[in-house]
Amino acid sequence: xxxxxxxxxxxxxxxxxxxxxxxxxxxxxxxxxxxxxxxxxxxxxxxxxxxxxxxxxxxxxxxxxxxxxxxxxxxxxxxxxxxxxxxxxxxxxxxxxxxxxxxxxxxxxxxxxxxxxxxxxxxxxxxxxxxxxxxxxxxxxxxxxxxxxxxxxxxxxxxxxxxxxxxxxxxxxxxxxxxxxxxxxxxxxxxxxxxxxxxxxxxxxxxxxxxxxxxxxxxxxxxxxxxxxxxxxxxxxxxxxxxxxxxxxxxxxxxxxxxxxxxxxxxxxxxxxxxxxxxxxxxxxxxxxx
Amino acid sequence: xxxxxxxxxxxxxxxxxxxxxxxxxxxxxxxxxxxxxxxxxxxxxxxxxxxxxxxxxxxxxxxxxxxxxxxxxxxxxxxxxxxxxxxxxxxxxxxxxxxxxxxxxxxxxxxxxxxxxxxxxxxxxxxxxxxxxxxxxxxxxxxxxxxxxxxxxxxxxxxxxxxxxxxxxxxxxxxxxxxxxxxxxxxxxxxxxxxxxxxxxxxxxxxxxxxxxxxxxxxxxxxxxxxxxxxxxxxxxxxxxxxxxxxxxxxxxxxxxxxxxxxxxxxxxxxxxxxxxxxxxxxxxxxxxxxxxxxxxxxxxxxxxxxxxxxxxxxxxxxxxxxxxxxxxxxxxxxxxxxxxxxxxxxxxxxxxxxxxxxxxxxxxxxxxxxxxxxxxxxxxxxxxxxxxxxxxxxxxxxxxxxxxxxxxxxxxxxxxxxxxxxxxxxxxxxxxxxxxxxxxxxxxxxxxxxxxxxxxxxxxxxxxxxxxxxxxxxxxxxxxxxxxxxxxxxxxxxxxxxxxxxxxxxxxxxxxxxxxxxxxxxxxxxxxxxxxxxxxxxxxxxxxxxxxxxxxxxxxxxxxxxxxxxxxxxxxxxxxxxxxxxxxxxx
Numbered sequence: 057x058x059x060x061x062x063x064x065x066x067x068x069x070x071x072x073x074x075x076x077x078x079x080x081x082x083x084x085x086x087x088x089x090x091x092x093x094x095x096x097x098x099x100x101x102x103x104x105x106x107x108x109x110x111x112x113x114x115x116x117x118x119x120x121x122x123x124x125x126x127x128x129x130x131x132x133x134x135x136x137x138x139x140x141x142x143x144x145x146x147x148x149x150x151x152x153x154x155x156x157x158x159x160x161x162x163x164x165x166x167x168x169x170x171x172x173x174x175x176x177x178x179x180x181x182x183x184x185x186x187x188x189x190x191x192x193x194x195x196x197x198x199x200x201x202x203x204x205x206x207x208x209x210x211x212x213x214x215x216x217x218x219x220x221x222x223x224x225x226x227x228x229x230x231x232x233x234x235x236x237x238x239x240x241x242x243x244x245x246x247x248x249x250x251x252x253x254x255x256x257x258x259x260x261x262x263x264x265x266x267x268x269x270x271x272x273x274x275x276x277x278x279x280x281x282x283x284x285x286x287x288x289x290x291x292x293x294x295x296x297x298x299x300x301x302x303x304x305x306x307x308x309x310x311x312x313x314x315x316x317x318x319x320x321x322x323x324x325x326x327x328x329x330x331x332x333x334x335x336x337x338x339x340x341x342x343x344x345x346x
Numbered sequence: 347x348x349x350x351x352x353x354x355x356x357x358x359x360x361x362x363x364x365x366x367x368x369x370x371x372x373x374x375x376x377x378x379x380x381x382x383x384x385x386x387x388x389x390x391x392x393x394x395x396x397x398x399x400x401x402x403x404x405x406x407x408x409x410x411x412x413x414x415x416x417x418x419x420x421x422x423x424x425x426x427x428x429x430x431x432x433x434x435x436x437x438x439x440x441x442x443x444x445x446x447x448x449x450x451x452x453x454x455x456x457x458x459x460x461x462x463x464x465x466x467x468x469x470x471x472x473x474x475x476x477x478x479x480x481x482x483x484x485x486x487x488x489x490x491x492x493x494x495x496x497x498x499x500x501x502x503x504x505x506x507x508x509x510x511x512x513x514x515x516x517x518x519x520x521x522x523x524x525x526x527x528x529x530x531x532x533x534x535x536x537x538x539x540x541x542x543x544x545x546x547x548x549x550x551x552x553x554x555x556x557x558x559x560x561x562x563x564x565x566x567x568x569x570x571x572x573x574x575x576x577x578x579x580x581x582x583x584x585x586x587x588x589x590x591x592x593x594x595x596x597x598x599x600x601x602x603x604x605x606x607x608x609x610x611x612x613x614x615x616x617x618x619x620x621x622x623x624x625x626x627x628x629x630x631x632x633x634x635x636x637x638x639x640x641x642x643x644x645x646x647x648x649x650x651x652x653x654x655x656x657x658x659x660x661x662x663x664x665x666x667x668x669x670x671x672x673x674x675x676x677x678x679x680x681x682x683x684x685x686x687x688x689x690x691x692x693x694x695x696x697x698x699x700x701x702x703x704x705x706x707x708x709x710x711x712x713x714x715x716x717x718x719x720x721x722x723x724x725x726x727x728x729x730x731x732x733x734x735x736x737x738x739x740x741x742x743x744x745x746x747x748x749x750x751x752x753x754x755x756x757x758x759x760x761x762x763x764x765x766x767x768x769x770x771x772x773x774x775x776x777x778x779x780x781x782x783x784x785x786x787x788x789x790x791x792x793x794x795x796x797x798x799x800x801x802x803x804x805x806x807x808x809x810x811x812x813x814x815x816x817x818x819x820x821x822x823x824x825x826x827x828x829x830x831x832x833x834x835x836x837x838x839x840x841x842x843x844x845x846x847x848x849x850x851x852x853x854x855x856x857x858x859x860x861x862x863x864x865x866x867x868x869x870x871x872x873x874x875x876x877x878x879x880x881x882x883x884x885x886x887x888x889x890x891x892x893x894x895x896x897x898x899x900x901x902x903x904x905x906x907x908x909x910x911x912x913x914x915x916x917x918x919x920x921x922x923x924x925x926x927x928x929x930x931x932x933x934x
Binding site for chain 1 (some may be wrong): 378385
């Protein structure tokens, strides 16, 4: 099961990648990410004049001997990042293979973060309970894969934006949200408005399947919404498809504009590209990974 | 069970359409997708018009609605007021009075009506049509004829009869014709009072076609009279102006027989006023006509006729005679007064004198009627009463009259009736009629022949002058012919044959106003036909409708319309369908 969802060979291909973040809020524990603050790492950062109250142990006596002035020697601080991955568990995610793709994305991102020694938390939910996972360190990659692979098909009937805020842990450095974005822009707008208060570095990956991108139905179709169950009758014509695509483009553009407004980064990911392509190329190009 | 309106079976097309709709409605393939968000939005956009979309979505509903509404409509048994006959039977009542000749501009009203009738008749081909013309004796020109050609011919043949319309008689006749069932009655007239229709006539629909025109200017000769005096003939013409403005015209009096113009004068008459024109010292003439030449819309009343002669319409009965005599004269239609000898003497020239005063036989120029004698006493007689074939007895047979006593006869007079051998009734050379008994001495007044004899006697006296009197158009009035077997032949002044009457009691005056000649047993008598004064006024009237077509209760028996009872299930069905539509949202 798990090997099928995320084979080890894929993990190897992620090897060199790490998450880029300029967020100042980092974890308290030591990690591999340089912080803007001075700290206790081995890497030298700067000298500065001594002011009363500074730790005497940090005075560079060699410099004092040369200049007769006390100088403090500062080092860079290296701290861990807290990466949270939020997976949209609404029913609509279960269609057209989006669920597998989204989970693969989540695993890939998790592996990258764990390998860098960061704390990775993962949360999603179904109607009965929340699923939460948090581990730190590369050793836990297999357990993350197992945890995510074991998730059932999504069954949450409630809108994603209503619930999402409550499951995000505090003090998150980077927040990845994997969703299909198929909700009214109004809902997203209120959701986005509150996100910066929780995390400064929010990255949303919208998952798009092929039938969504380019409907290739024919004849008279009655589309049923898997979430609400409401139906709509459409006679498939070029014009109808074009109107649909126009609406979709508009929606995405508005979503993107909304995200930009709140400093949220948004990346559309297409199912047909494949997970590796998305992670290794798209995210790098977007400056999310390095 | 049966169907009254099989023709409307074509509406079955509606249920068939609904059925077809069910067969050919779209079958949608169901696809479950993540979200219909964009589809909904795009479909919302493709809606060209919300109304069209609504129509599309509810097409079935609207179709069924339309079908059912039409069904309901048919059940209501609709009819159109004008184009469709209501009772199947159409009756035209055509006013043929002289006032129908009014024509402000163009054709007279009568001709306009003829066209209208033809049009209406054309739209009702195959339905029975009855045409009634008005008059004191309404005439049925066509009775329940369904042949278009016959009806058209009859309409074309209609002419103005000049006679007063007596509309109520025509209406009564029409109601008699449609004693049962219903009919659509169209009245073609100039004006008709709505009050005539106050009675409840449940099964009849009335349409009154009045004159649509504005009040036409009309100048009429209201009265025209002439009298012979010692200085010649005096004539008076009374001209009435019914129009809105003052009118100037010319009046001309002509000898109607010789057509010689006697006098010619112009006149002016103010609006709504009348003017009296008198002419004196005119030459002697037997008949005169007065014409006015003015600019008006109604020509028929611009001419009037008068016959000169002793046109006696009054009788003076001697106060000494029995009351029954006076009664008998009253019955004949004369104005009867009781008078003294002096009064009778004064009025002898213009009235019929009935007396027992023998001296009157010598006085005056006009004959008298003498009943009894005041100079002799009666002697009793016995025997059978018999009469000669004098014209006095044409209609009054006196053979069964009992007479108890008779006065002595006048020797030189002609005896025309006897009791036994004794003369009973005599005639003088002058024309006096002498009855040689008193009313008290005979049972004659109890016989129907008594008033008839009195009538004959007065007619005889009146007709001495060679004039039959003045008639209104188409007037039926018995006239006294001089012989029994002779036909009376009627000619116009220009000797054109008009008609023949075998029985003088059947005499009907011609319809067109004018002077006519009657040939009766070789003698020539004159007769004038004059418009009634009511016909000299133009009454513009409106067109209107009175409908009391009652379908609910008294419709044809044996054909109780059950369609009505289906209305409620139809409405129920409609409601159920609507509810289903509303709940399911779509039909799939």
